[in-house]
Amino acid sequence: MQKFDYDVLIIGSGPGGCEAAFTAAQAGKKTAIIERKPHLGGVSLQTGTIPSKALREAAYLRSRFAAKGMRSAAFRDPSVNNHVFLTEAIQTKNTIVEKQESMLLSELMKYGISIIPGEANFADEHTVKVYPENGKETVISAEYIILATGSRPRRPAEIPFDKEVILDSTSLLKIQRLPESMIVIGGGVIACELATMFAMLGVKIRIIDSHSQLLAYLDEDIIRNLMNHMEDMDIKIHLSENLISVRRNGNTVTAVTDKETYESAALLHAMGRQPNTEKLNLSALKDIVLDNYGYIPVNENFQTAVPHIYTVGDLAGKPSLAATAMKQGRHAVSHAFQLSTAHQKIQVPMAIYTIPELSYAGSTEKELQDKNINYVSGTGEYSRTARGQIIGSNRGMLKMLADKKSKKILGIHIIGENASELIHTGLIALHFESTVQDLAGMIYNYPTLAECYRTAALECMRKCEQ
Numbered sequence: 001m002q003k004f005d006y007d008v009l010i011i012g013s014g015p016g017g018c019e020a021a022f023t024a025a026q027a028g029k030k031t032a033i034i035e036r037k038p039h040l041g042g043v044s045l046q047t048g049t050i051p052s053k054a055l056r057e058a059a060y061l062r063s064r065f066a067a068k069g070m071r072s073a074a075f076r077d078p079s080v081n082n083h084v085f086l087t088e089a090i091q092t093k094n095t096i097v098e099k100q101e102s103m104l105l106s107e108l109m110k111y112g113i114s115i116i117p118g119e120a121n122f123a124d125e126h127t128v129k130v131y132p133e134n135g136k137e138t139v140i141s142a143e144y145i146i147l148a149t150g151s152r153p154r155r156p157a158e159i160p161f162d163k164e165v166i167l168d169s170t171s172l173l174k175i176q177r178l179p180e181s182m183i184v185i186g187g188g189v190i191a192c193e194l195a196t197m198f199a200m201l202g203v204k205i206r207i208i209d210s211h212s213q214l215l216a217y218l219d220e221d222i223i224r225n226l227m228n229h230m231e232d233m234d235i236k237i238h239l240s241e242n243l244i245s246v247r248r249n250g251n252t253v254t255a256v257t258d259k260e261t262y263e264s265a266a267l268l269h270a271m272g273r274q275p276n277t278e279k280l281n282l283s284a285l286k287d288i289v290l291d292n293y294g295y296i297p298v299n300e301n302f303q304t305a306v307p308h309i310y311t312v313g314d315l316a317g318k319p320s321l322a323a324t325a326m327k328q329g330r331h332a333v334s335h336a337f338q339l340s341t342a343h344q345k346i347q348v349p350m351a352i353y354t355i356p357e358l359s360y361a362g363s364t365e366k367e368l369q370d371k372n373i374n375y376v377s378g379t380g381e382y383s384r385t386a387r388g389q390i391i392g393s394n395r396g397m398l399k400m401l402a403d404k405k406s407k408k409i410l411g412i413h414i415i416g417e418n419a420s421e422l423i424h425t426g427l428i429a430l431h432f433e434s435t436v437q438d439l440a441g442m443i444y445n446y447p448t449l450a451e452c453y454r455t456a457a458l459e460c461m462r463k464c465e466q
């Protein structure tokens with residue numbers, strides 16, 4: 001039998017790679033992670049999820065000043081301006097990232113996972129070469145290889161990115177001073193999250209997107225609600241408008257579209273991500289052919305066309321979330337070693353950390369209509385709960401969709417404070433195929449926003465009886 005240096009070799013230390021490593025090491029497999037950056041944790045920890053959510057917290061607290069609930073009175077301090085807020089928020093963000101990275105490192109060490117610094121590329125189907133920044137190339141072999149090299153912001157050659165005025169999401173999250181105004185090109189999750197976050201910090205935001213609707217796959221009531229919030233924040237939205245050119249003029253930027261010319265103090269280009277495949281020398285693996293968007297095709301177990309090579313996380317394409325990358329990492333290793341934790345079909349929750357945040361699981365009304373499913377809907381409004389009034393949330397809502405005949409929950413959609421946490425009750429209901437009676441019959445803590453589940457479930461029950 002062929003001898004390898006490792007049972008599992010993982011390329012990339014983002015959430016997909018790290019979870020794969022933990023799963024393999026816990027199963028007693030000799031495991032190593034190769035990482036080309038000086039810091040561990042990938043986009044999730046270093047430049048994306050955690051930095052954006054840490055900064056969002058500052059913007060979110062700022063948004064609470066405008067709310068009519070009791071917290072606004074406790075927090076209001078006019079002496080704190082937005083720039084001071086940003087400076088403090090950046091310090092806090094850096095501390096959180098450092099703390100998370102050191103926790104990650106100590107976990108990796110606890111499980112005896114080798115960390116190999118350097119950029120990896122394939123020599124053959126079981127062997128990779130690693131090039132450390134200032135060291136000698138090494139050659140490492142493994143029985144299984146997991147590709148978790150993630151993605152980076154798409155940076156079209158014609159956009160003159162400069163990390164000061166013309167930015168991508170990575171450079172925006174590192175700025176030290178708030179621009180007075182910012183054009184956001186793109187209307188996807190990252191664009192909308194950063195747009196609302198910076199709007200809350202006092203930056204005048206203008207979103208330009210070629211589609212006819214922002215986040216069009218969301219439930220229509222939720223999207224309408226979000227658009228109303230954006231309007232309140234004075235965010236200008238230009239839909240069905242195509243970017244033609246971007247030009248820097250000293251300290252400002254000009255964006256020309258097929259309809260208008262706009263000037264701004266900064267521009268964020270947030271039109272998609274690009275998978276990190278170029279440096280992997282995939283040509284050494286004849287069977288792996290990228291799809292039309294540059295992603296590595298995988299089967300339901302995240303196996304590539306070479307069965308002992310798996311691909312997880314952003315490199316495998318949508319949904320491109322840290323949460324799903326982790327699950328895929330666990331799944332790939334469990335499949336490789338036939339661990340009992342593999343192959344469980346589970347519901348995927350989605351959270352979008354705009355201000356206000358939104359979250360959903362299961363189907364939208366449109367999806368149910370397209371499948372000709374006879375459904376009912378019920379709504380629980382935050383403003384009708386005592387907790388919602390205490391926090392001053394006048395627009396938050398939870399919407400429930402259920403099958404009219406079986407009364408089983410089919411979808412939960414939430415917008416408002418804590419949506420990303422509240423969704424898990426609905427997620428469990430979906431997973432265990434619970435009915436609206438199950439959710440209506442539960443006792444919820446009082447006063448809480450979770451009471452919205454009961455209100456929505458009761459409305460669904462009434463409609464089921466009609």
Ligand SMILES: Cc1cc2nc3c(=O)[nH]c(=O)nc-3n(C[C@H](O)[C@H](O)[C@H](O)COP(=O)(O)OP(=O)(O)OC[C@H]3O[C@@H](n4cnc5c(N)ncnc54)[C@H](O)[C@@H]3O)c2cc1C
Pocket residue numbers: 011012013014015016017034035036037040041042043044045047048049050052053118119120121148149150151169190276279280312313314315320321322323324325353
């Ligand atoms: C602004 C922003 C906000 C986000 N917010 C959220 C959120 O709120 N929730 C959520 O779930 N997701 C969020 N995401 C998405 C999330 O960050 C990604 O889906 C996740 O990081 C993907 O994980 P991954 O393991 O596939 O790869 P990554 O996290 O991209 O890590 C890949 C790693 O591989 C390394 N690498 C690449 N090539 C090589 C090579 N050849 N050799 C060695 N190492 C290599 C890279 O240096 C990197 O460290 C956000 C993303 C961004 C940009």
